[in-house]
Amino acid sequence: MRTGCGRGAEAVNMTGAEILVRMLAEQNVTHVFGIPGGAVIPLYDALYDAPFVHLLMRHEQAAVHAADGYARVSGRPGVCICTSGPGFTNSVTGLATAFADSVPLVLVCGQVATSLIGADAFQEADVFGGSLAVVKHSFMIRDLSEIAETVRSAFGIAVAGRPGPVLVEFPVNLQRESGSFVQDAGPSVGLHEPAAPRYGQDFAGCLRLLEAAERPVILAGGGVVLSNAADALLSCAEKLQAPVATTLMGKGSFPESCALALGMAGMHGTPQANLALSEADVILAIGARFSDRTTGAVAAFGRRAKIIHIDIDAAEMGKVVAPHAALVADAGRALRELTDGLGKANRPSWEARVRELREHPFNSRCEGESFRPREIIERIRNAFGDAVPVVADVGQNQMWTALHWKAERPRTFLTSGGLGTMGYALPAAIGASFANALSPVACIAGDGGFLMNAQELETCVRYAVPVRIFVLNNGCLGMVRQWQELFWNGRCSQTVTGTPCDFVRLAEAFGIPGFSCSSLRALDAALSDVVFRHGPVLVECRIAQKENVFPMVPAGRALEDFLSGAPGA
């Protein structure tokens, strides 16, 4: 059996597993994250001699999150491997997380032998069906001759347009089978060229609205980060003299120390971001998809504004908000062209108003507390500087990090935004560290979410990954408790646990140094030690159970209707 068409390259006899590894190497893969199993033993045998590194994780969900963290930091597709059946089902949350946040990755998933597919074989799962709703595309390898083309297409699709996870299902018998293989320089085929969109090409309309704007605001989403367009965004904002709010996924797309930065908008957005969006007469939303967590009540979103929507995904145009001008384009290209087309703006009264908004103080009020989330996050951020990536888990800890961690550069703020997957932070931080040649990464999690992937402490130790873990221990599933407190008459059903475990001893059980802090002074002391450590470290910050995240726009309310503190507090 031969694959490809030669071009002088020599045919060699290889197994399917070896061909797959060869093709991963062709894609310049440096790290793959995974766990072996019966349906991928031949593949793991080939990985034994691979020219790239395989990192053994302790859960397939974590393997996918690690590949995801790697991708978000490096901008290149993450790669992960799992076995059939339970290996696959464990990976589904990771795929869904990556899909929701448009993260490019390729999962190679083992499958039972082709002769057994559909026969309820041991560890057989419907991989195609089970992943249908959480991948950008999936492939099943049915013949040795398809491997090269499949791998090339999988990587091509993962990064093309709006990125996303791609799954490659690889039956075990094809991994073992051998045949003659020629590694030609064939193009990735099987991809249909997308037709040029016939709508969403209103560049002139975008320019016109921006030129006429009196109170413009830019809303930058994750697409700006994905398209490496942070510099283009800064130039555009400066030329336009427009303040920039970001979505949660857009954090890092704009330097938050800049005078034009408003911080994050949305349910837990900063007052200045939410007020500026409410007062704007033109909103330039770029690489953003108007998620309900960003818009608040959609009907009220930007009701005084003309909306310009720029996104690479045509299906986002009009999905939630009907734009007055739509441009289906790569964020970087669009921003550069807009900047070139715009005249230098001068709007003294709007600039004054933005300055005023930026002085709007905010903090959650929690009387008598001195060890507050805001200060904790700021101290950690200051200890690490602006180059160290932070991965925030999900819950209150995530929103405190989003509000108070000043992100200055793209790809330094990572979180599960779209899916809100608790347990994301630790494994993603591991992947993020590998993407930066094992440099330090800060990981901020709650006591609940941390325990959802705490087994990865072992991975950190085995590879001496310098993840600096901060567990904000409030002894509760805080974000849910906050909703119960504010909107469910304080009936805290199943959310208040008290400290779930001794986090320091948990860390030490894995051989990781642990610190516990109950004051800013103790945190400062721990930080001065932590930043110089080589491997992983865990710092527990014991914070008050009653701390809440404010500002907060209650679900279904307009962005400007945020609560600054608990009603009556």
Add this chain to the structure above:
Amino acid sequence: MSGSERRISVVAEDTPEAFLRLTGLLARRGFRFREMSLGRTMRPGLARYTLVLPGDAGTAEQAIRQLRKVVDVLHVEDVTGDAFRERWVALIRCDLPVKDTALLHCLLDRTSLRVIGEGAGTMLLEASGDRETVDACVEAMSAFGVRDVLTGGPFIMGLSSGEGESN
């Protein structure tokens, strides 16, 4: 043609996986199509789906943009309107003998209904045409002790060549 529904043509890979991706996507995103036909054209390996989607052109456009993202979809277009013709088919089985033979002959003469076979005490008929015609035929046959009805469609083709056919 009803104003509150649109016809959409989708050219995609002719595989069960593509079928599931298409229908799964529509179901997931709440585009609850009323009818769907799967047909084959001159191009081997490709299938043409025709969907009837409730809603206005704006809703259809949202569905079209989503469908265009499916990797095994080559072409999607709104095929609603005068530039297109559509065909539906019905198979009808009814009891023999027929009581009102005069009426049956009248129907066979004046409509697209025709007999396509007879079984033990039953007769199979076919009707085709636009949806109203086919519905009217089925309705008319209800006077004859109908045992089973199967309707399907639409198949839609443009009067002049369209983009979906050239690639």
